[in-house]
Amino acid sequence: MSSDNQTKKTGNIRVKSQVKILSAARTEFVLQGYRGATVQSIADRAELPKANILYYFKNKENIYHAVLENTLEMWDQGIGDIVPDEGPKIAIEKFIAAKVRMSFNHPEASKIYAMEIIQGAQHLKDYARTYQRQWVREKAKLFQHWIDNGEMVNVDPVHLIFLIWSATQHYADFDTQILTIMNQADFEEHDVEQVIAFLSDIILRGCGLI
Amino acid sequence: MSSDNQTKKTGNIRVKSQVKILSAARTEFVLQGYRGATVQSIADRAELPKANILYYFKNKENIYHAVLENTLEMWDQGIGDIVPDEGPKIAIEKFIAAKVRMSFNHPEASKIYAMEIIQGAQHLKDYARTYQRQWVREKAKLFQHWIDNGEMVNVDPVHLIFLIWSATQHYADFDTQILTIMNQADFEEHDVEQVIAFLSDIILRGCGLI
């Protein structure tokens, strides 16, 4: 019990510092890339001395790994799932809405992930190979079932998943570009709803669901 | 005439070296990011001594700028345009096909661009602000004209452009992930045609053009 109490208290400090560090690190990695983000710049952003960063994380690559894990977990949790219960229309609608909301609310998460993949997914090969491949197979089978059942038109399920991914993540990864083109400083709640409406509309119609 | 001849000859050596360097640099910048790509690594890839690289380009940032310009020019030239002459169906079809082909044939170009935007478009702010904004406005107006004319359903033209951009570029930027999920080592010509067919099909139907 006393040992429990101790680990809990020290754990709290640990966790609190680590969260602060990981948040700063995520920002730096997005802004500067892996190599461009220095331990010092992460320390500055976290308002901690550099040596303190390296007390909590053995080295820079460990920080990056932690950021990556942390981020993927949050992302996966936030985007929900495509479930068979409610038919293709509701399922796709819900999935698009969840992904768009995540993109607008946590663009950094999507960006970290995007940069990792663009650069060759050195740290994520296994993740894509096992977890994602499995997920896509499963959902593709579900779409195929709906297609065979005549509930939606015959489109390639795997590429449909890629389409939904790309179209939704785009608003996170390319937010700078989109804001510039739209001549806005920030996104408003109304932009989010408009994007959800637009993407649902066009993709559902594309799938013969409207 | 003799001076002309001279500049042409020396120019040839210059251009030949610069092309080699820029190609190596583009690869390094994609693989390692701006900071991660070292002048030495570019030199190694170009099979030239480091000092030779810095003889042709004053410094690392100049190399990056040259790569960026070079790449954007090539990309813009390759994706063609959306022209009013042939109506929305043919226009969108052609644009999708051109973008998908560019994505598969020059993924590095798209990747360089994507990384730049994700990191905040420090070097491209003006490009997006002037050139791209103008382009999007123009094309949006064209789509709106088709919509008002009853030639396609009422979807937001600007977001339609974003959708086509994201869906097509995805195959360049995320090629690693896509190949892993599709369990392939490389893309084949047949993959390219399949993607073009899929995206044309679903987007055109989404626009009420099928």
Added chain:
DNA sequence: ATTAATATTAACCAATTAGTCAGGATGTTA
């Protein structure tokens, strides 16, 4: 108060990096 574990950080170091430069090679023109 004592002990022991944990937390903190200034100072330091070895390695890497971008960029310089001086001297030499190569080619070109007259």
Added chain:
DNA sequence: TAACATCCTGACTAATTGGTTAATATTAAT
């Protein structure tokens, strides 16, 4: 051949980087 310009590169430097260390501070339990 001589004069000139361009091209090339090994060797160097100053600055930055990731990471270590050793000494100090804080906290918690007995």
